[in-house]
Amino acid sequence: MSFSDHFPILVVLIPLLVAPLASLFTKGRTAWALALAATWSSFLVSCFLLKDVLANGTVRYYLGGWEPPWGIEYRVDVLGGFVLLIVTAIAALVLTFGRRSIKSEIPERRKSIFYAAFLLCFTGLAGMTITGDAFNVFVFLEISSLSSYALISMGRDRRALNAAFQYLIMGSIGATFILIGIGFLYMMTGTLNMDDLAERLPAVSDTNTIRAGFAFLTVGFGLKLALFPLHLWLPNAYAYAPSAVSAFLAATATKVAIYSLLRFLLGIFGAGFALGAMPLDMILIALGLAAILSASLVAVFQKNVKRMLAYSSVAQIGYIALGIGLASQIGLSAAVLHLFNHAMMKGALFMALGAIAFRIGSSRIEDFAGLGKRMPFTMAAIAIAGLSLIGIPGTAGFVSKWFLVLGTLEQGLWPLAALILFGSFLALIYVGRILESAYFGTPKEGVEVREAPIEMLIPIWILVIANIYFGLHTDFSYGLAERAVMDLLPTAQTTVEVAQ
């Protein structure tokens, strides 16, 4: 095998091997340098991988040399490569951004272990994305969950411990449900490989066992991706976690959970069963709408900006769920695209909040007063990413909402379209509150605040510029999303027709 044949495993193996290495160093700075190198190399490899997938189709890698279904296979298609690109890019950017932010929030003697846990969390997420084996998803889910509980608990605020514990309980229930679901599937098919499952499921799909397994998997992933009303762990976890952790998790963890749900729903069960025979499409639309409206409304009244954006994340997940619920080519493409766009927006926003917390030590909205003048670049980044969050034309957020609205109109669901617009209006209010305080509020006297250091600004602005770029050039992002969905749907499309 040549070097490039090993790319699929390398994306996961590099951080997995560097994590224990990083934990051995007593100096936090060395651990940071190692982690940085690992994430950037993973990112590079995932770029090559996506290029390969786009040129030559799905890439497969048999671990241990055993062919599936006996062995575990890594399987990268367009959707997997796309999500992998998001995860690796955000990890690399957040670590580039995070050195000083983490230094100010994590005690020195814990830093190298912190970086190791960060890398393991990244390993878990990447592993979940790339695998073609249902049980392997669970194993890497455990790696990412366990490390993210630990990472969240490292927040300076004592309430971080409580938030992490709450997430631990909810997350463990979710993981157990997923395991039970996988167990049921295995019981009825005797296989764990995703493609093999998809092949063998239709024969037994009309049984209680498969229906129960389907329900367990959906609820389990629903918990992990914070689908309304299973989102209760998320606001506190994101609000009290260290800044860099919030930025990383907000932009990746829920995205990977959504991706895994899509894999199971469309890749294994098939759209005909998941969104046709089962009433999940209507449920997803209803829950998505409830998430958009309720979480946006709660966000409007938050005093802590981090918490506000956490609620906004719940709302954005609602948009994605809605897109999946539409069960059409355009709706699903919009959902996948929003996954990408939301990672860019929230990555930029949470990193910018981290930069502000680094300078003023707070993320309360009244402390933002006057920051527009004192930290102009950071605030401008928040403003632009915020506009993208609202969905102003010219930003990435507009594109995904546009296709989402098109998807609803295509099915004649114009009240849904109106409600999506109303959600954007709510986003306008809460983003407006941040900007109002920052640009028109009177700053406290006698407090010197300087602009964030350049090493923080560069990663933030990379994402901000990406927000604008992908708002104007939709070929790459929407084109990829469309191809990714096409990969998932072809077998499904026929079954949808059969089911109807």
Add this chain to the structure above:
Amino acid sequence: MVVALVAIRKNDLFAVVMLFGIYSFLTAVLFMDLDAVDVAFTEAAVGAGISTVLMLSTLRLTKRYEAARRRNPILPLLVVGITGAALIYGLMDAPQFGDPMAPVHQHMAPRFIQDSPTEVGVPNMVTSVLASYRGYDTLGETTVIFTAGLAVLLLLGIREGQNTRPGRLAIGDTLVLRVVVKVLIAFIMLYALYVQFHGDYGAGGGFQAGVIFATAFVIYDLVFGEADVRRVMPPHWLGRLAAAGIFLYAGTGVVSMFLGAPFLDYNALAHDPVHGQHLGILLIELGVGTTVFAVILTIFYAFSGMRRPHQVS
């Protein structure tokens, strides 16, 4: 079942921990009954053995009795009820237990049973599946263990251990106890090594061996004191060992990559594929054992180091 119900009702946490231990033993017996020897072994070593010790050392840091409940647990009860109902609903259509025609026995199992002795060459098929066919999952599980160790270190850290009375014993000055434990420790370690290297033939493997090996140190700690055990196995060495286990496991995989085969393909490790499989499984089991041992002991250190002197006496 009865034990679990009592455990929920009791608010004497000490009793609850003991009941959990019994529960784990019963579960292990149940697994035995289902012919899942390896799982039973793990349950006995981890569920009944080490986690009881860990829960007890946590208990030492908190109070023995649970605070009175404030909320009426209606919602949790509802969730548990629905989950149980869903499980029963799901099992209604499931194949009968032991049905040889069940998909589980028809699809992948025949190859595991018929070909693994020639392909992998290990008599214990569970080991073949865990260490070779699905060796990558086991690497993942080992990483989960490693992550757990990191998480505990992040949250608690390891403090300096101190003997209750420096230079004296932790649990009284019982001569009998001291002599018995000294003799026992040697046998426990020997047994752990047996489990480690005999996993190819019988029940066991790196995971169980690591736990048992750690138990030897835990007993030493309990009888001879924290400072003494830390002199034998210093905490910073545990960190290195835990990492070394992962390196050994993943490193085996990387070597096979350099030999032109996929990650963790042991066939490439020797001229004869079966020899390669043997070598690979030996190495990765050693990696698992090392990491599990180091992490379990790390967690134990982290908790035992939290004890403040006045709580011990």
